Amino acid sequence: MSEMASEPLGREERTPVSSSPRRPKNYLNTSYTARSWLLTTDHKRIGILYMIAITFFFAVGGIAATTMRLELLTPYGDLVGAETYNKLFTIHGIIMVWFFLIPSIPTTLGNFLIPLMIGAEDLAFPRLNLASWYVFMVGGFVTMAAVIFGGVDTGWTFYTPYSSVYSNTAVALVIVGIVISGFSSIFTGINFIVTIHKMRAPGMTWFRMPLFVWSHYATSLILVLATPVLALVLVLVGIERVFGVGIFDPSLGGDPLLFQHLFWFYSHPAVYIMILPGMGVTSEIVAAFARRRVFGYTFVAFASLAIAILGFLVWGHHMFVSGQSIYAGMVFSVLSFLVAIPSAVKVFNWTATMYKGDIHFDTPMLYALGFIGLFTVGGLTGLFVASLSFDVHVHDSYFVVAHFHYIMVGSTVLAYLGGIHYWWPKISGRLYSAWWGRFSAILIFAGFNLTFFPQFIVGYLGMPRRYYAYAPEFQVYNVLSSAGASILALGYVLPLVYLLYSLQNGRLAPDNPWEATGLEWQTSSPPPTENFLEPPIVTHDAYERPSATISSSTGGQP
Amino acid sequence: MTQTTTQPATPAWPTEDEKLAREREVNALGMWVFLASEIMLFGGLFLVYFVYRFRYPAAFAEGSSELNMWLGALNTAVLLTSSLTMALAVHQARGSSRKTAVLFMLLTMALGLLFLAIKGYEYWQDYQEGLVPGLNFTYSGAEQQAVALFLVLYFVMTALHALHLSIGIVMVGVAIVWGQIRPFAHDPAEPVEMIGLYWHFIDIVWVFLFPVLYLLR
Numbered sequence A: 001m002s003e004m005a006s007e008p009l010g011r012e013e014r015t016p017v018s019s020s021p022r023r024p025k026n027y028l029n030t031s032y033t034a035r036s037w038l039l040t041t042d043h044k045r046i047g048i049l050y051m052i053a054i055t056f057f058f059a060v061g062g063i064a065a066t067t068m069r070l071e072l073l074t075p076y077g078d079l080v081g082a083e084t085y086n087k088l089f090t091i092h093g094i095i096m097v098w099f100f101l102i103p104s105i106p107t108t109l110g111n112f113l114i115p116l117m118i119g120a121e122d123l124a125f126p127r128l129n130l131a132s133w134y135v136f137m138v139g140g141f142v143t144m145a146a147v148i149f150g151g152v153d154t155g156w157t158f159y160t161p162y163s164s165v166y167s168n169t170a171v172a173l174v175i176v177g178i179v180i181s182g183f184s185s186i187f188t189g190i191n192f193i194v195t196i197h198k199m200r201a202p203g204m205t206w207f208r209m210p211l212f213v214w215s216h217y218a219t220s221l222i223l224v225l226a227t228p229v230l231a232l233v234l235v236l237v238g239i240e241r242v243f244g245v246g247i248f249d250p251s252l253g254g255d256p257l258l259f260q261h262l263f264w265f266y267s268h269p270a271v272y273i274m275i276l277p278g279m280g281v282t283s284e285i286v287a288a289f290a291r292r293r294v295f296g297y298t299f300v301a302f303a304s305l306a307i308a309i310l311g312f313l314v315w316g317h318h319m320f321v322s323g324q325s326i327y328a329g330m331v332f333s334v335l336s337f338l339v340a341i342p343s344a345v346k347v348f349n350w351t352a353t354m355y356k357g358d359i360h361f362d363t364p365m366l367y368a369l370g371f372i373g374l375f376t377v378g379g380l381t382g383l384f385v386a387s388l389s390f391d392v393h394v395h396d397s398y399f400v401v402a403h404f405h406y407i408m409v410g411s412t413v414l415a416y417l418g419g420i421h422y423w424w425p426k427i428s429g430r431l432y433s434a435w436w437g438r439f440s441a442i443l444i445f446a447g448f449n450l451t452f453f454p455q456f457i458v459g460y461l462g463m464p465r466r467y468y469a470y471a472p473e474f475q476v477y478n479v480l481s482s483a484g485a486s487i488l489a490l491g492y493v494l495p496l497v498y499l500l501y502s503l504q505n506g507r508l509a510p511d512n513p514w515e516a517t518g519l520e521w522q523t524s525s526p527p528p529t530e531n532f533l534e535p536p537i538v539t540h541d542a543y544e545r546p547s548a549t550i551s552s553s554t555g556g557q558p
Numbered sequence B: 001m002t003q004t005t006t007q008p009a010t011p012a013w014p015t016e017d018e019k020l021a022r023e024r025e026v027n028a029l030g031m032w033v034f035l036a037s038e039i040m041l042f043g044g045l046f047l048v049y050f051v052y053r054f055r056y057p058a059a060f061a062e063g064s065s066e067l068n069m070w071l072g073a074l075n076t077a078v079l080l081t082s083s084l085t086m087a088l089a090v091h092q093a094r095g096s097s098r099k100t101a102v103l104f105m106l107l108t109m110a111l112g113l114l115f116l117a118i119k120g121y122e123y124w125q126d127y128q129e130g131l132v133p134g135l136n137f138t139y140s141g142a143e144q145q146a147v148a149l150f151l152v153l154y155f156v157m158t159a160l161h162a163l164h165l166s167i168g169i170v171m172v173g174v175a176i177v178w179g180q181i182r183p184f185a186h187d188p189a190e191p192v193e194m195i196g197l198y199w200h201f202i203d204i205v206w207v208f209l210f211p212v213l214y215l216l217r
């Protein structure tokens, strides 16, 4: 049975067995015109439009990060000066947060898979889905325009009054870009919520839904309820800046702390917009490659909702040293600790799922294991920084930088790549080289840890974040970090190369190359435009492997 | 390929009627979720307002008394009436008397425009009296800064509301034109109902804005 699953991927196929004119009509070959892509309302094609867009934005944010890591090779400002460095980390943060991490998994994999997983022919609002992509692109290009018109130096957090009064950079323009992209977030959230409520196939009850869908439901709640608050607070900053009136400016009677409260009311839950879909991907991959049902399905499902709800109550942990009341700090600290409970429930349940499972170390599984590892490190150091006394010590140091990169980049990017590798046969109808897949997954895991683990140490030793120069004794850690970043960069480029290569030259994918459960694996690879040729009907729980499945797919293994 | 879960338990595509019924539910839920998002938007703004109101109670009362309460009250009446006409339009559209429905929708649009005109006149008056921070601000009482803060929030809140109302007016207009182009759509009442939900929401926002801005003196 294990042979069956890994064998088709085990060898790299040189000769294209492919370019089959005999391939049945599917969403990819139904039409090849640019118009058929740019005016499509097919959720699968829109998912791919998003994928192309966020790959571009990821490259932009990555180039900014690479330049910063180069600058930090030496303790002195020899590559870029202070102002340029400030603009680099600002644009890195803005692009990565709003134009890569937030949309990453939901708009690509979520878009592609949610209708397939619940047995629907599309999302509830296909045209709104396309509109959200255009809105996203407009927001992205307005933000890019701000970079061209001199950049922004406020940091992605836009703290007032610097952002609203003193900064001489293109703050207003970048705010416009982010607010526009916020609409696309809300559109996506509405679409997912309504789809999951109303479009499920017969028999697809709530507790038969794949956990990927549950986690996207929780994510959508945050998208819909938190994004408007971000839009509001950024518009207020823009008004203060453009009209010179007081809203948050303390010299005009305003309160900068109020800005921080509102900003983090969105931006902490935003972390869960990034991580919850990643948890969903991991649940799917672990179940598929351990060939087992997810242990404690209901707990994992409710843990997603618990994380989404608790996530709205912990924003003040970003303000322990901002001058908020110490009692507020204590409450926020305790509440932040509570988030660890549903997070740990998930980690333990994934582990229990693998226990005595029939584990296959294919590329997606390597990414999922990497996700669990990095998420555990990021989550546990989250408890460190949620502790009041410790946070006072490491606040605004590289310790915090390392912590949130473990969560936001380590976990989310690994889950995103893991998901891409898991569903690539379904998305593209092709198999990629398994060797290169495993190699780059390991490369990314190693490169990531080499980049960010030294930052825990150097931050604990006292190196502050957001400086272009630093004390010479910190150099060794920074050299390690920069070396890791170059490995990481290679690890990110490789999948781009071999996945694109597989589009033309990869072997044709079977419908269910991983012996996975779930409706998406029962339709053809790639799926037809209408998703299912037979009306889907669900008679089993999620991840349930009826004995019939095994016998029919492998020809009667015991 | 596994075919096990698509067992022959009478799998069938939804019928046209089922699809229509589902479309109704989908649209209604979509609108409600959107309105939840809107509540967070206006809710955040009200929060900002109340934080500053508790910090500068006297100045906010002072700023409030600079506003023209009677124009605000008149606008409240106009908008509440528009909600009535909108509700009647929905009722008529459901009762499939399209002509009357269109009439009520036109009336709703007219009332919405009247609201905007009165609001515009009020803004102009505020400008004349030097009550617009950033453009023309001549107020020189004791708590000048905090009064300015009140007025900034007043303009932001009412302008955001007016923007929503303008979108509502355009939507009603589009629904009328759409109804003329495709009079035999599956369910002509449905878009009217959706817009009705949105319209009542804008109304409710104003019902909160009016006392908070004009009456808490």
Ligand SMILES: [Cu+2]
Pocket: A267, A268, A271, A314, A315, A317, A318
């Ligand atoms: Cu946080």
